[in-house]
Amino acid sequence: MRLFVALFPPPPALAELGAEVRRLRALPDAGRRLRWSDPATWHFTLAFLGEVDEAVLPDLTERLARAARRHPAHELRLAGGGRFGDRVLWAGAEGDVPVLRALARSAGAAARRAGAPVDESRAFHAHLTLARAAGRVALRPYAEALAAFRGSPWAAERLELVRSRLPGSGVPGERPRYETVRAWDLGG
């Protein structure tokens, strides 16, 4: 199964970002050229595990539970944003990001020790993917419009192991479905 470890912001924080994204979607070309992610799935990926054998799950969940216990709940806010080239538009985080980063490192290490094929080709960069470009589109205006956004603070208090089911329908634009496999409170 295809797995990743993630942090999901609480609904009020997502609603604030949702209002901001509605403004972005009113910009020229926003509808035609960008595939916007579903706000119900917005998250920060802490470690991307890829295809994991089910036999690995007991050890993996045990190690992730320990990783969650070792890091405290912390305060974040959704803030600013940017782009990865002209492919991905994302929202960022501010606040206790060093704690989030340390948690991401532990989650990656836990998964690696359990034998999951953790993808470490991308350095951790706290980002929440808002849209992907479908074709050629300049993302700079969207990233610039996001720069001033600062949501209210919230408590990051849960680590989640998530299964991603890729769309099998072949319908263009259909998105993966996410299911939480297990979740742990931070700090035990």
Ligand code: 2AM
């Ligand atoms: P993205 O939002 O930057 O695309 C589920 O696919 C989650 O895992 C998404 O948040 C996605 O990040 C992330 N993800 C997918 N493939 C990845 C990879 N090869 N390395 C790191 N993260 C990845």
